[in-house]
Amino acid sequence: MARVGLTTEGLIRAGAETADEIGFERTTPTELARRFGVKTASLYSHVKNAHDLKTGIALFALEELADRASEAVAGRAGKDALIAFANVYRDYALEHPGRFAATRFPLDAEAAASGAGVRHAQMSRAILRGYHLAEPHQTHAVRLLGSVFSGYVGLETAGGFSHSAPGSQESWTEILNALDALLRTWPTSS
């Protein structure tokens, strides 16, 4: 019985790759065991259960995405930063659909409090710095940006824009222009 060298970290990494290949839904302990050439029960020394595994993949993806975003935003401001941030988000989803799906896995409170969520919020705020929005407007704008990115990419990856003209790239570009314009003229009274 040659040992394969399972680790929690290795399972999560393999889980992320598996999710991109066959979908996050189908990334199960059984499937990972198959890929490692190991019995399913053997995974249970390294992950608590299936839910725990998925949470791990979700946190891994969130961190990876935050890494990319923070690199893209560094040294940019205003519209440049907005576009760079948005594109990181969208490109990640198109390149890694399974990991992107993982970022939407509902996290319990403790998991959600862990690093990644906070990093994403901080970056949104950093981008908005260039638009000089006072609170509470800044928070509302952060929520709008999160909604647009999450919503657009979610609809796009679900195939929502693929059967009609114009192409998705055009809409994306124009929407980012529109968001930039909106942030520069954000209405501060109802």
Place this chain on the structure above:
Amino acid sequence: MARVGLTTEGLIRAGAETADEIGFERTTPTELARRFGVKTASLYSHVKNAHDLKTGIALFALEELADRASEAVAGRAGKDALIAFANVYRDYALEHPGRFAATRFPLDAEAAASGAGVRHAQMSRAILRGYHLAEPHQTHAVRLLGSVFSGYVGLETAGGFSHSAPGSQESWTEILNALDALLRTWPTSS
């Protein structure tokens, strides 16, 4: 063996209610059979399989949502219509979380082509009529609206806004104001 009177329609309705109670994920043939006091195998005369059942619930929810939206939008225009439409969407999600989750179930091409998707698109365009946007800008704007509503409500129901001030209602109101302003001044050149 008293007959319970299972029907496809009845199963889908019960499925929608079950989804709101215990979540769309957990709305399975087995669970529905339990609720009808029937053996699981008995459902298979009425639905093809679990996936088919979920697709049915998704289409049911999409139609129900389109009904509400079309009623809300009737007789309104411009900002009024925008706000009414947006609130129908959000209220539906808060009131019927399971059905809302169902609307995000990935549909295969044939199911997606069926009525509901078309109705939603038509309503978005009807709302934008009041803003006088020419193509292709109108399509881009339709996609933006869909993204914002879907994204915001998705994040909200996932608990994204519940642990920070200000409250979600305030953000929602301000975001709708901002969208209205954006649509009135939509930038038509890059």
Place this chain on the structure above:
DNA sequence: TGGGCTTTCCTAACATGATTAGGCAACCTG
């Protein structure tokens, strides 16, 4: 180098869910 400890993976077993095939009884139709 070899004995013992720890860790890793395995076997065995069970629960739950999805699904199919075939049977009997309840309802409708005439």
Place this chain on the structure above:
DNA sequence: CAGGTTGCCTAATCATGTTAGGAAAGCCCA
């Protein structure tokens, strides 16, 4: 009320998730 249809059941199979306990592989130290 006889006959056919339909609805629900029994029985069986297969996949996945999960737990408990065993055996052996690798590491530590004499």
